[in-house]
Amino acid sequence: MTLLAVERIKLFTTRSPWWCTLIALVLTIGFGALMAGTSEENIAPLTIAATQFGYTFGLVVVMVMAALAITTEYRFSTIRATFLAVPNRPTALIAKATVVAVLAAIVGEIAAFGSWGIARLMKPNVDLAINTAYEWRAVAGVGLVYGISAVVAVAVGVLLRHSAGAIAVLLIWNQLVEPLVQLIPKVGDDIHKWLPFNVANKLITGNPDPSTRDVLQGPPPSDAVLGPWPALAAFAGFAVVLFGIALVVANRRDA
Amino acid sequence: MIEAVGLTKSYGKTLAVDNLSFSVPTGRVTGFLGPNGAGKSTTMRMILGLDTPTGGSALIDGKRYRDLHQPLRTVGALLDAKWVHPNRSARAHLQWLARSNQLPAKRVDEVLEIVGLTAVANKRAGGFSLGMSQRLGIAAALLGDPQVLLFDEPVNGLDPEGILWIRKFMHRLAEEGRTVFVSSHLLSEMALTAQELVVIGRGKLISQSSTEDFVAQATENTVRVRGPQLAALRSALGQAGVSIRDEGESLVVSGMDCADIGELAARTQTVLHELSPQRGSLEEAFMQLTGDSVEYHTEIADGPTPATLVPAGK
Amino acid sequence: MTTLLATERIKLFTTRSPWWSAFLALGLTIGFAGLVALNHNGGPLRVEHSQFGIQFGLMVVTVMAALAITTEYRFATIRATFQAVPNRTSALLAKTTVVAVLAAVIGEVAAFGSWATVKVIDGGGPELAITTGADWRMVAGAGLVFGIAAVIAVAVGTLVRQSAGAISILLIWPLLVENLVQLIPGAGDDIHNWMPFTVAGRFLNGPGPDAPLSAWGSLFYFAAVAAVLLLAAITAVNKRDA
Numbered sequence: 001m002t003l004l005a006v007e008r009i010k011l012f013t014t015r016s017p018w019w020c021t022l023i024a025l026v027l028t029i030g031f032g033a034l035m036a037g038t039s040e041e042n043i044a045p046l047t048i049a050a051t052q053f054g055y056t057f058g059l060v061v062v063m064v065m066a067a068l069a070i071t072t073e074y075r076f077s078t079i080r081a082t083f084l085a086v087p088n089r090p091t092a093l094i095a096k097a098t099v100v101a102v103l104a105a106i107v108g109e110i111a112a113f114g115s116w117g118i119a120r121l122m123k124p125n126v127d128l129a130i131n132t133a134y135e136w137r138a139v140a141g142v143g144l145v146y147g148i149s150a151v152v153a154v155a156v157g158v159l160l161r162h163s164a165g166a167i168a169v170l171l172i173w174n175q176l177v178e179p180l181v182q183l184i185p186k187v188g189d190d191i192h193k194w195l196p197f198n199v200a201n202k203l204i205t206g207n208p209d210p211s212t213r214d215v216l217q218g219p220p221p222s223d224a225v226l227g228p229w230p231a232l233a234a235f236a237g238f239a240v241v242l243f244g245i246a247l248v249v250a251n252r253r254d255a
Numbered sequence: 256m257i258e259a260v261g262l263t264k265s266y267g268k269t270l271a272v273d274n275l276s277f278s279v280p281t282g283r284v285t286g287f288l289g290p291n292g293a294g295k296s297t298t299m300r301m302i303l304g305l306d307t308p309t310g311g312s313a314l315i316d317g318k319r320y321r322d323l324h325q326p327l328r329t330v331g332a333l334l335d336a337k338w339v340h341p342n343r344s345a346r347a348h349l350q351w352l353a354r355s356n357q358l359p360a361k362r363v364d365e366v367l368e369i370v371g372l373t374a375v376a377n378k379r380a381g382g383f384s385l386g387m388s389q390r391l392g393i394a395a396a397l398l399g400d401p402q403v404l405l406f407d408e409p410v411n412g413l414d415p416e417g418i419l420w421i422r423k424f425m426h427r428l429a430e431e432g433r434t435v436f437v438s439s440h441l442l443s444e445m446a447l448t449a450q451e452l453v454v455i456g457r458g459k460l461i462s463q464s465s466t467e468d469f470v471a472q473a474t475e476n477t478v479r480v481r482g483p484q485l486a487a488l489r490s491a492l493g494q495a496g497v498s499i500r501d502e503g504e505s506l507v508v509s510g511m512d513c514a515d516i517g518e519l520a521a522r523t524q525t526v527l528h529e530l531s532p533q534r535g536s537l538e539e540a541f542m543q544l545t546g547d548s549v550e551y552h553t554e555i556a557d558g559p560t561p562a563t564l565v566p567a568g569k
Numbered sequence: 570m571t572t573l574l575a576t577e578r579i580k581l582f583t584t585r586s587p588w589w590s591a592f593l594a595l596g597l598t599i600g601f602a603g604l605v606a607l608n609h610n611g612g613p614l615r616v617e618h619s620q621f622g623i624q625f626g627l628m629v630v631t632v633m634a635a636l637a638i639t640t641e642y643r644f645a646t647i648r649a650t651f652q653a654v655p656n657r658t659s660a661l662l663a664k665t666t667v668v669a670v671l672a673a674v675i676g677e678v679a680a681f682g683s684w685a686t687v688k689v690i691d692g693g694g695p696e697l698a699i700t701t702g703a704d705w706r707m708v709a710g711a712g713l714v715f716g717i718a719a720v721i722a723v724a725v726g727t728l729v730r731q732s733a734g735a736i737s738i739l740l741i742w743p744l745l746v747e748n749l750v751q752l753i754p755g756a757g758d759d760i761h762n763w764m765p766f767t768v769a770g771r772f773l774n775g776p777g778p779d780a781p782l783s784a785w786g787s788l789f790y791f792a793a794v795a796a797v798l799l800l801a802a803i804t805a806v807n808k809r810d811a
Contacts, residue, residue: 084303087321176744
């Protein structure tokens with residue numbers, strides 16, 4: 001508990017988490033507002049899924065924030081001060097990942113419900129009530145994906161120790177590698193089904209009654225074969241394994 | 256008490272610290288002396304559990320640093336004043352450190368007061384001068400009121416006022432009965448600050464002794480003799496079995512004091528123009544001991560003197 | 570100017586990140602082409618198949634170009650640079666040129682390397698031969714796009730002065746923003762049509778029937794965006810305290 005308080009102090013006494021939170025919320029909710037404002041009954045109807053189009057913006061910004069939370073410690077060598085105060089390195093890093101993940105999850109929930117709320121305000125006549133399990137996952141699930149993604153980002157940050165490298169790996173992986181893999185003939189699609197961020201997407205976009213859903217009505221659906229909740233569990237498992245590797249490496253390495 | 260036993264650290268083929276054993280006694284200021292690149296910082300990082308030794312161990316009061324419970328209460332360290340997030344305020348930096356070892360929040364204000372940073376406590380640390388950063392680092396080291404303190408080159412880059420402040424501070428800490436281990440590459444500084452000296456070069460132990468003994472052993476006392484006709488005196492000195500070195504017109508004699516050389520000169524009826532004791536400086540002694548161990552030799556030291564660098568004919 | 574170019578060349582190649590980036594860019598792009606060729610069956614491989622991974626190289630080169638200037642700010646060597654060359658405009662232009670040339674070389678090697686890899690693995694039918702103007706643009710054009718993208722990256726790096734910020738912007742922009750604007754009902758497609766990296770892609774892959782610009786017009790537009798950003802960066806550098 002003490003260590004969580006320590007990491008909370010550390011996170012909020014620098015500027016980048018505030019900036020990233022602000023940017024994530026503005027981009028996501030702003031995009032939600034844009035979607036609501038430009039929606040038209042017949043051509044591009046406003047749906048709950050459509051309010052969540054900006055969710056990827058928030059995701060990448062939150063991952064940048066999470067990676068920076070650890071890479072700046074290496075950058076300014078405060079990681080050494082941290083390990084002097086808390087020589088049990090895994091505990092210190094777990095505390096950091098927890099705090100960052102919780103912040104990321106909160107940002108995710110605010111972004112998702114904010115996007116949904118602003119759409120409701122702008123288009124009070126459209127039925128945007130959250131009723132089905134899918135609709136709940138599409139909105140409330142955003143926080144879960146952000147939180148777990150933050151753990152992935154902290155793990156990558158610990159392993160690479162450089163802001164530039166960690167951010168490049170995270171963004172290129174998430175935004176380029178995963179979609180481009182599909183272009184590989186034969187095996188591409190099968191590989192893509194199991195790539196972590198695509199799997200995570202399943203929670204948000206999975207099982208939306210595909211028969212009636214138009215692409216315009218929400219983020220492109222994930223082709224992961226797992227169901228939404230097993231997909232989230234698989235994503236969490238991936239994060240835990242990666243973070244475990246990061247802990248082992250940090251514990252063995254010279255600080 | 257800090258004890259290093261066979262401490263070794265290698266990076267690939269480079270041996271940064273080579274089978275180093277020494278002990279830092281309780282309640283005194285011990286200087287950790289060596290030229291730049293001798294392995295002082297690496298040794299300190301190993302003592303503090305930041306770097307893992309390739310061999311051997313370093314124990315503080317019989318425990319490895321990483322086994323200490325709430326280590327800031329036992330050991331305080333200032334290895335680098337710049338290990339602070341530039342956008343975090345001095346107070347916030349100390350707050351999270353204090354919290355991590357469950358130290359009371361008011362301790363933060365106390366240490367800020369001790370190092371004289373109360374007025375700038377809420378300013379971002381990135382804007383601090385080196386002297387102020389150093390004070391902040393010392394404040395962090397003092398947070399847990401530890402009995403053991405480590406400082407790595409604390410006066411490096413400081414102005415005279417800052418150096419004086421640190422020097423007085425070290426003495427105060429030792430007077431309070433704390434164990435202080437402070438590294439430096441400046442022997443003159445250490446002679447003023449430290450009671451004990453651990454001297455290393457190229458990662459190896461050169462000596463461990465009290466500062467007094469080290470100075471006495473290491474500095475050679477010589478006598479300069481100058482005169483128009485020194486041949487007779489020279490052979491007499493030669494028979495007495497002392498070592499003689501020619502330096503221009505004069506002889507530099509070691510192993511005999513002025514009085515005895517004067518007697519000898521009278522007996523050989525030698526006219527003397529000068530008979531003066533020469534005290535080897537601490538710096539010379541240090542160079543002599545660690546000379547072979549300097550990692551990066553400079554050409555100036557034993558190469559051409561600055562005067563010869565001026566082109567001839569100008 | 571030759572002196573300045575030589576200076577910047579020395580600065581660039583005496584750090585590790587350009588080497589790493591070049592290695593990564595080539596490895597990813599050519600490696601991906603190899604994967605495509607190895608797994609291909611059904612239908613002959615065409616030139617475009619060999620260039621599927623070119624965007625990997627482009628993104629890595631963008632990161633490299635941004636780092637070339639942001640690390641100068643990070644280690645304050647920018648001050649040493651401006652002490653040595655007080656004419657900041659020339660200093661920045663020299664750096665931009667060197668980085669852009671390196672990026673262009675990496676682009677050419679990546680594109681032709683990918684093509685050659687596919688050809689070696691597959692044997693290569695007539696569809697894989699580089700014959701038409703469109704084929705040449707697709708392969709040889711990569712160097713041009715890489716070079717111009719590097720100019721954009723140096724400009725953004727100069728404006729932001731921070732590795733993390735510059736890289737985030739440079740990756741999020743082409744990978745995410747340009748794609749997501751398409752989703753905006755109504756105006757989305759029109760905005761998307763003028764997004765710089767989208768337009769650059771049309772130079773490589775052919776403009777298509779709905780594109781507002783021709784292939785070379787697209788490249789020119791991309792270059793114009795880069796020039797405007799570079800101008801903004803030069804203005805900022807001259808106004809700002811180093």
